[in-house]
Amino acid sequence: MVDKKRLAARSALSASEGDHENETTSIDRLLVSVDPSICIGARNCVRVASGAFGFDDYQQIAKVTNPSSVAEERLRLAERSCPTGAIFVENA
Numbered sequence: 001m002v003d004k005k006r007l008a009a010r011s012a013l014s015a016s017e018g019d020h021e022n023e024t025t026s027i028d029r030l031l032v033s034v035d036p037s038i039c040i041g042a043r044n045c046v047r048v049a050s051g052a053f054g055f056d057d058y059q060q061i062a063k064v065t066n067p068s069s070v071a072e073e074r075l076r077l078a079e080r081s082c083p084t085g086a087i088f089v090e091n092a
């Protein structure tokens with residue numbers, strides 16, 4: 001079943017591409033991204049996958065830093081832990 005919230009977030013991501021440096025990073029077979037338009041700065045991603053995600057203190061949003069520094073399971077956990085669904089971990 002298609003999650004309408006996710007589709008809306010993807011649309012927002014496409015519309016905002018280029019708004020934030022490092023919002024999307026591909027690693028091997030995965031594409032990891034943060035939608036800055038719906039990130040509320042809860043920092044769950046930074047807590048569960050430190051290294052893969054960083055936090056921009058000025059803009060108060062997360063950004064993808066080095067996803068290959070953590071296991072895929074950590075990336076998936078970060079995706080599930082985001083309260084707004086701002087993180088996308090997809091097969092490339």
Ligand code: SF4
Pocket residue numbers: 034038039040041042043044045046061062081082083084085086087
């Ligand atoms: S967990 Fe989600 S809302 Fe919180 S900082 Fe990370 S991307 Fe933003």
